[in-house]
Amino acid sequence: MRYRPSGFSLGFYLFLLFLLLAAPLPALAQTGNKPDVEAENIESQALKEVEIGELQLRLAQLGYYIGPINGQYSPSTARAVSNFQQANGLSSSEKVSAATWFALARRLKLASYDESSLPPVGKNLKVIIDTELLILTVMIDGKVFNQYPIAIGKYTSPSPVGEWKIANKGYVASSSAFGTRWMGLNVPWGSYGIHGTNRPWSIGWPASAGCFRMYNEDVELIYDWLPIGTPVVVKGPFTLPTGPLQPGCGAPEVIPLQVRLREKGFYVFGPADGDYGRMTELAVRQFQIYHGLEPTGVADATTLRLLNFDIPDYP
Numbered sequence: 001m002r003y004r005p006s007g008f009s010l011g012f013y014l015f016l017l018f019l020l021l022a023a024p025l026p027a028l029a030q031t032g033n034k035p036d037v038e039a040e041n042i043e044s045q046a047l048k049e050v051e052i053g054e055l056q057l058r059l060a061q062l063g064y065y066i067g068p069i070n071g072q073y074s075p076s077t078a079r080a081v082s083n084f085q086q087a088n089g090l091s092s093s094e095k096v097s098a099a100t101w102f103a104l105a106r107r108l109k110l111a112s113y114d115e116s117s118l119p120p121v122g123k124n125l126k127v128i129i130d131t132e133l134l135i136l137t138v139m140i141d142g143k144v145f146n147q148y149p150i151a152i153g154k155y156t157s158p159s160p161v162g163e164w165k166i167a168n169k170g171y172v173a174s175s176s177a178f179g180t181r182w183m184g185l186n187v188p189w190g191s192y193g194i195h196g197t198n199r200p201w202s203i204g205w206p207a208s209a210g211c212f213r214m215y216n217e218d219v220e221l222i223y224d225w226l227p228i229g230t231p232v233v234v235k236g237p238f239t240l241p242t243g244p245l246q247p248g249c250g251a252p253e254v255i256p257l258q259v260r261l262r263e264k265g266f267y268v269f270g271p272a273d274g275d276y277g278r279m280t281e282l283a284v285r286q287f288q289i290y291h292g293l294e295p296t297g298v299a300d301a302t303t304l305r306l307l308n309f310d311i312p313d314y315p
Helices: 007-022 027-031 034-040 049-061 075-087 098-104 216-223 254-263 278-290 301-306
Strands: 125-130 135-140 143-149 162-176 179-185 193-195 206-208 231-235
Touching: 049 075, 049 098, 075 098, 179 216, 254 278, 278 301
Parallel strands: 125 231
Antiparallel strands: 125 135, 135 143, 162 179, 162 231, 179 193
């Protein structure tokens, strides 16, 4: 015999169905946009230390924060957030909402920046990066074509100063920390490159792990202009040698050695790229012969002192 629900049980189930249909949907289902909901409810206390540090840097850059960049959400940081929000017509809650991050990411523009730039014509493309001014310059035939603001490495993870080339290129997912484009450099002691960022508020500060960050729209523009092999000259303070250097090593300390040898006419054709290769070894040998030393090709303490490096005596 087939079961047939009684009038009471059928009415009860219909009543439950009515309650389920009449109940309001959860807020997340109503919005249909989970990332935005999460972003709008980001509270400052939930931010990571590195995010708070970048927040402090950006607020300081815009003139709202005066204090240590310590990654701690202090009362002075909260006041700076509130003041920034009020000045930009945002709800002042001391919470770093998605709208606050968007306003903080307002694009920096250089006086020499030309938005209508067309792809460069001519030869001899070169990129010059100034780590003191935090500016990337595209040169063509020895003349400035356009300039872009960048972020460079933090003081604890400095950007590589030297003479490099673009060694590889690639597209990146827009949500990546590398933005939408990557142009890797041939630095022998690590992986460094020019790339975009998902933290545009960090542009204009030493904020990276050593790479050169650009706004995504800027790196997308120059990405199509610069082929693999394009020279990239990074200007900034050198890491001076404190002890002997020898062939085969690749290190920041090799770069000032190459520069000094070039200044004295012994390292003519090679780049200052930190690679103690054959050309650098030959230049050291020639320098040693010129000064009456045994031509070992090793930049020992005596050789480095003759190149005006302050090298301590070793036992």
